[in-house]
Amino acid sequence: GGGPAWRDTYQSSAGGQLRRRRRARAMEREGRSPLPYGVTLDLPAAALSAARERAFELQGCGFGAAPEQRRQPRVVRVGLVQNKIPLPTAAPVAEQVTALHKRIEEIVEVAAMCGVNVICFQEAWTMPFAFCTREKLPWTEFAESAEDGLTTKFCQKLAKKHNMVVVSPILERDEVHGGTLWNTAVVISNSGSVLGKSRKNHIPRIGDFNESTYYMEGNTGHPVFQTPFGRIAVNICFGRHHPLNWLMYSLNGAEIIFNPSATTGVLSESLWPIEARNAAIANHCFTCAINRVGTEYYVNAFTSGDGGKAHHDLGYFYGSSYVTAPDGSRTPGLSRTQDGLLVADMDLNLCRQVSDKWNFKMTGRYEMYAEELTKAVQPNFTPNIIKE
Numbered sequence: 001g002g003g004p005a006w007r008d009t010y011q012s013s014a015g016g017q018l019r020r021r022r023r024a025r026a027m028e029r030e031g032r033s034p035l036p037y038g039v040t041l042d043l044p045a046a047a048l049s050a051a052r053e054r055a056f057e058l059q060g061c062g063f064g065a066a067p068e069q070r071r072q073p074r075v076v077r078v079g080l081v082q083n084k085i086p087l088p089t090a091a092p093v094a095e096q097v098t099a100l101h102k103r104i105e106e107i108v109e110v111a112a113m114c115g116v117n118v119i120c121f122q123e124a125w126t127m128p129f130a131f132c133t134r135e136k137l138p139w140t141e142f143a144e145s146a147e148d149g150l151t152t153k154f155c156q157k158l159a160k161k162h163n164m165v166v167v168s169p170i171l172e173r174d175e176v177h178g179g180t181l182w183n184t185a186v187v188i189s190n191s192g193s194v195l196g197k198s199r200k201n202h203i204p205r206i207g208d209f210n211e212s213t214y215y216m217e218g219n220t221g222h223p224v225f226q227t228p229f230g231r232i233a234v235n236i237c238f239g240r241h242h243p244l245n246w247l248m249y250s251l252n253g254a255e256i257i258f259n260p261s262a263t264t265g266v267l268s269e270s271l272w273p274i275e276a277r278n279a280a281i282a283n284h285c286f287t288c289a290i291n292r293v294g295t296e297y298y299v300n301a302f303t304s305g306d307g308g309k310a311h312h313d314l315g316y317f318y319g320s321s322y323v324t325a326p327d328g329s330r331t332p333g334l335s336r337t338q339d340g341l342l343v344a345d346m347d348l349n350l351c352r353q354v355s356d357k358w359n360f361k362m363t364g365r366y367e368m369y370a371e372e373l374t375k376a377v378q379p380n381f382t383p384n385i386i387k388e
């Protein structure tokens with residue numbers, strides 16, 4: 001990946017970036033607020049037409065950084081994939097998995113045509129988001145080994161073929177520990193080997209997101225994966241509501257934090273554009289928020305435990321995947337309704353440049369928080385409230 005064609009594209013975008021900065025400065029001088037978006041990328045015509053034929057949206061956006069004297073630009077091209085489930089939830093499990101593999105393969109091929117270096121799929125991408133049902137079968141049959149399951153082998157092939165790092169969030173079955181289930185992102189190196197895994201730290205207990213019925217809070221901490229294209233981490237879905245979760249990946253050196261998600265309109269659409277964006281600003285890194293699309297229908301009705309009527313779906317997954325740069329500028333979101341691939345160029349030098357400007361790490365007072373948090377989690381904690 002990353003051949004000369006996309007580099008030319010990026011360089012012309014970098015020119016565009018300079019023009020954008022000049023225009024932004026002029027707007028600031030005039031007292032108007034500058035545009036908050038990255039620059040549209042010129043993606044290869046063949047990729048655009050393949051995306052059209054395969055019925056998914058393809059968008060490209062680039063974020064430059066100022067030239068430096070002692071570091072070359074470190075441009076990485078990242079791909080975010082959002083998709084519907086292609087088969088009904090009642091179809092045989094193996095057929096659903098095969099259909100999803102096929103759909104993802106055709107999107108990844110287009111990502112490869114665009115020269116994508118690192119790609120991330122949506123949360124639990126090999127299955128419908130069936131945790132709303134609270135039924136064990138057949139949904140637990142979607143679980144696979146992170147190390148050598150069918151899906152990991154499939155992603156290893158893609159990674160090697162396209163020289164692409166693949167972030168593959170799945171329902172994991174951990175045979176070493178009694179066949180327990182986890183919500184896990186497997187990170188596969190561009191060499192095709194499994195670099196490691198990162199489990200979801202925060203499990204929702206809200207509305208129809210009954211995930212605690214299936215798996216516990218992750219026990220892998222906040223790993224950061226060193227890839228040839230930059231240091232990446234994965235903060236799975238509900239973790240995006242937890243600023244300290246983002247912070248810990250950042251403290252471990254993440255330059256890009258992926259947030260593969262599954263979330264629905266009524267519940268979270270008002271939060272969606274803010275949380276990952278704010279995390280990029282607060283942590284001087286790039287964040288990539290990914291959400292699935294469509295409504296997933298279940299044959300057996302389930303209730304939300306709120307006295308309301310039983311229903312057959314947990315609402316509309318609104319897509320809208322996007323990338324934010326450490327300076328707070330962002331890409332437009334992908335569609336709310338359609339499958340899509342968002343390609344984003346990031347000059348990772350921007351992370352340190354923004355950090356040197358705003359110094360959130362330097363001014364963070366982590367030792368003070370560590371001390372106070374240590375006290376706050378004790379059973380005999382007394383809140384520091386001063387009364388007359």
Ligand SMILES: NC(=O)NCCC(=O)O
Nearest residue numbers: 204209237238262263268
């Ligand atoms: N998948 C998941 O954790 N969803 C919970 C809802 C949300 O965080 O928006």
